[in-house]
Amino acid sequence: MKPSTNHIYPVIWHNNSVSLIDQTRLPKEYTFVEIRRSEDMARAIKTMIVRGAPAIGVAAAYGIYLGAREISTSDRHEFLQHLDQVAQLLRSTRPTAVNLFWAISRMIKAAYETLGTVEEIKQTLFQTAQAINAEDLQTCQAIGDNGLTVLPTTPEKLTLLTHCNAGALATAGYGTALGVVRSAWREGRLERLFADETRPRLQGAKLTTWECVQEGIPVTLITDNMAAHCMKQGLIHAVVVGADRIAANGDTANKIGTYSVAIAAIAHNIPFFVAAPLSTVDFELADGSQIPIEEREPTEIYQVGDTILTPAGVDFYNPAFDVTPAELITAIITENGAIAPHELAKSQLKQVSKSVKINQTM
Numbered sequence: 001m002k003p004s005t006n007h008i009y010p011v012i013w014h015n016n017s018v019s020l021i022d023q024t025r026l027p028k029e030y031t032f033v034e035i036r037r038s039e040d041m042a043r044a045i046k047t048m049i050v051r052g053a054p055a056i057g058v059a060a061a062y063g064i065y066l067g068a069r070e071i072s073t074s075d076r077h078e079f080l081q082h083l084d085q086v087a088q089l090l091r092s093t094r095p096t097a098v099n100l101f102w103a104i105s106r107m108i109k110a111a112y113e114t115l116g117t118v119e120e121i122k123q124t125l126f127q128t129a130q131a132i133n134a135e136d137l138q139t140c141q142a143i144g145d146n147g148l149t150v151l152p153t154t155p156e157k158l159t160l161l162t163h164c165n166a167g168a169l170a171t172a173g174y175g176t177a178l179g180v181v182r183s184a185w186r187e188g189r190l191e192r193l194f195a196d197e198t199r200p201r202l203q204g205a206k207l208t209t210w211e212c213v214q215e216g217i218p219v220t221l222i223t224d225n226m227a228a229h230c231m232k233q234g235l236i237h238a239v240v241v242g243a244d245r246i247a248a249n250g251d252t253a254n255k256i257g258t259y260s261v262a263i264a265a266i267a268h269n270i271p272f273f274v275a276a277p278l279s280t281v282d283f284e285l286a287d288g289s290q291i292p293i294e295e296r297e298p299t300e301i302y303q304v305g306d307t308i309l310t311p312a313g314v315d316f317y318n319p320a321f322d323v324t325p326a327e328l329i330t331a332i333i334t335e336n337g338a339i340a341p342h343e344l345a346k347s348q349l350k351q352v353s354k355s356v357k358i359n360q361t362m
Contacts, residue, residue, distance in 0.1 A: 008168035008211060010050060011058045011133065018062045020050045023169055027210040038067030038086050045093040045100070048201070052170020053244045053280055054136050057099030060090045061129040064107040068122045079118045083111055095292045096253055096321050098245040098282045103132055136172035139277045140179045142335040147180030147275060148187060150331055150338040151238055157191035158184065158237045161227060164198045164255035165207035166242025166275065176275040177240045178211060180333060185217050192218040194236060198255055199224055200300040200318065224257050228264035239265045240333075243276035250326030250341020251288025252276075256319055262328040271330040278334050281344055288323035296320050 012019040018035040024047065025031055033049055035041050041063030044050050050059045067086030073079050087104050094100055107128055114124040151158060160181060167178030174182060184190040193212060198204035205221055212219035222230060230236050239261060245253045252258075252274050265272040285291060298316035302309050326341035333339075339347050 007173070008214065009173045010052075010055050010169050011062065011172060013062065013130065013133070018059070018066070020044055020059065021169065022049050023051055023207060024049055026169075027206050035062075036066065038063050038070060038089065041066060042089050042093050045090070051203070052166065052242070053097040053099040054140070054171040054176070054277060055169065056094060056097050057103035057279070058129075058133045058136055058172050060093075060100050061103045061107050061132045063090050064104060065122070065125045065129045068111070068125050071118075074118050076118060076121070079121065080111060083108065094294060096244045096294045099277075099279055102279045106132065133172050136277070137174060139279075139335040140168075140171045140174040140176055143176050143275050143277065143333055144174060144179030144181075144183035146335070146337050147240065147273065147333045148183050148189065150271075150273065150333065151180070151184065151189065152271065155191075155237070156189070158189055159192045159194065159235055160184070160190065161194040161196070161230070161236045161239045161261070162208060163196045163204065163224075163227075163239075163241050163258050163261050165203040165211070167208060167211045169207050169211060170242060175211075175242075176277070176333075177242045177273075178208065180240045180273070180275050181212075181217065182215070185215070190217070192220060194220050194222055194227075194230060196224045196227055196257065196261070197221060198257060203255065224260070227261050228267070231264055231268040231270055236265075236268075236270055238270060239272045240275055241273070243274050243280050243332075244321060245285075245291050246274070246276060246281045246332065246344070247285040247288045247291060247326075248281070248283045248344060249287045250329060250332065250344055251291070252324045252326070252329060252332070252341075253288065253291045253293070253321045254324065256322050259322040259324045259328075262324045266328050272324075272328060273331055273333055273338075274324075274329055275333040278336065278347065281347075283345075288325065291321075291323055293322070294320040 010021045019032045022031050022033045071082045110128040114121045167175035195204040195208040243252045262272050296318050329341050331338040
């Protein structure tokens with residue numbers, strides 16, 4: 001099965017269950033996994049069948065609803081207690097991606113604020129999950145178009161570099177960093193995308209290139225240690241990456257290796273952009289030192305398929321993310337426009353002000 005151009009949706013509500021593109025099988029197989037239980041959703045998030053901060057958030061929202069369906073009691077208090085346990089299960093899957101926690105908190109808040117029967121709460125949860133899905137798709141399209149306003153104006157057609165996958169597969173569709181790429185391609189401003197392979201999970205090699213091939217976007221795969229060389233050769237005009245969590249000061253956690261790319265970009269006077277929804281900003285964290293960094297199984301480093309690459313007796317360290325300091329980031333491209341990292345706090349105040357105005361009109 002081949003996806004239609006511009007229509008890659010990794011999380012779909014279908015036939016009273018959730019269909020997830022199995023990203024562990026790409027690019028060889030384009031298959032779906034049907035999820036009907038909250039436990040299965042938690043497993044899918046943890047094993048990276050679904051991955052990417054916004055997509056994880058959407059999947060977790062549906063996971064909360066699936067968990068709600070499994071609760072048989074009609075007692076409101078007992079129902080909410082069980083729902084909190086479902087939420088805790090889903091929270092435990094991936095510690096770095098803040099959209100996971102944001103989406104779960106929104107779902108639980110909706111449940112507690114819904115008056116009426118347990119069945120009415122379940123209906124509210126379903127509607128909230130659908131809203132999170134739809135809103136993320138709209139947000140990504142806005143991020144992509146807003147990226148056009150800050151990309152270099154020369155040359156006429158740009159060569160961009162990205163690290164990991166922040167495309168349709170990592171969101172509800174369209175993508176954040178790849179959303180900018182898609183919008184640039186649509187407007188005739190993109191010559192080519194360079195994609196880092198992104199060791200050790202190879203999301204760039206397996207996922208980013210796959211998305212580009214589906215849409216006919218010219219893409220060149222490089223190993224992670226080639227990025228600085230390509231910059232020195234004048235092959236890269238700007239870097240655009242996604243984010244899993246952004247601290248209030250603009251420090252940004254993204255897939256391991258992003259920090260190295262940012263350092264190389266600064267050394268070569270190349271703009272380095274982070275593309276992410278405002279829901280990825282964790283305003284409760286003052287800076288990046290407070291962002292929890294997930295560590296994954298060492299097999300990701302020492303084994304490829306059935307082949308073991310290293311001798312016995314070697315120790316391993318496998319952090320899944322690193323933190324790029326705000327001073328290395330040219331701008332954070334959001335659904336509300338491009339924001340300088342040090343201006344994030346002001347953007348939060350604008351969001352609060354907007355929310356107050358909306359509440360006053362309800």
